[in-house]
Amino acid sequence: MNLLRKIIARFIELLAERLLRDLEQCLRPSFLALHARIDELDRALVPPFLATVLKTEMQNLGSLPMPLLKGLQELTVIGYYADDLKAILPTCRVSPFSDWLGAGEAIRVESPFGNLLFLDEYYFMRTMERLLPARIQIADSIIVATRFDYLPETRCRSILHQLGFMEIVLVTVDGLTGDLATWAVSHDRPVSCDPLFIDQRRPLTEPESPIIWLVARKTALHGSPEWTANA
Secondary structure: OHHHHHHHHHHHHHHHHHHHHHHHHHHHHHHHHHHHHHHHHHHHHOOOOHHHHHHHHHHHHOOOOHHHHOOOOOEEEEOOOHHHHHHOOOOOEEEOHHHHHOOOOOEOOOOOEEEEEEOOHHHHHHHHHHEOHHHOOEEEEEEEEEOOOOOOHHHHHHHHHHOOOOEEEEEEEOOOOOOEEEEEEEEEOOOOOOEEEEEOOOOOOOOOOOOEEEEEEOOOOOOOHHHHHHO
């Protein structure tokens, strides 16, 4: 009788081990997806070290899309080093991000912006979280220095298209000539506002590649003379 009990117990033990392995294999993709989502939320909710933010912004300042910025009216610059642009863009307005970050309430904007320039994607992400939806009054464009560290590109494009930006492009700056190159043009799909790509070309994304600027426009310019002048 004891031998029979040992055999049955061993059989149950082997069967349980097999079931646990099979269950782990089935649930592994779900666990990996959950961990990836948690990591994404951590990046969005937990601010990086200030020194890292400032270092990234300084790198972005060294590769500004000047041919594009000089043609914009009512440009507001957001960032810790936003004041540095006053010397080269005297007509721009400056909105220190540190004032918004320390505010205890949602950000309220009394007058609409013409064009917004974010000197780092962290500022853009935090601003869009805290701006009251009824107060998001942007007449022409949003420009963001981005590496898509906080929001996946497709998600970022969908949000901006839903906010009424008809055209979104990526812009890089030639380090030697200062010329601009445009990539990955998307327009908003009817009803869903998901990005519909009309130009699939992609910029290089290696660490040594140029900084990428995301440009979201209320008016579609792809193929127009104005597009050619700015591209």
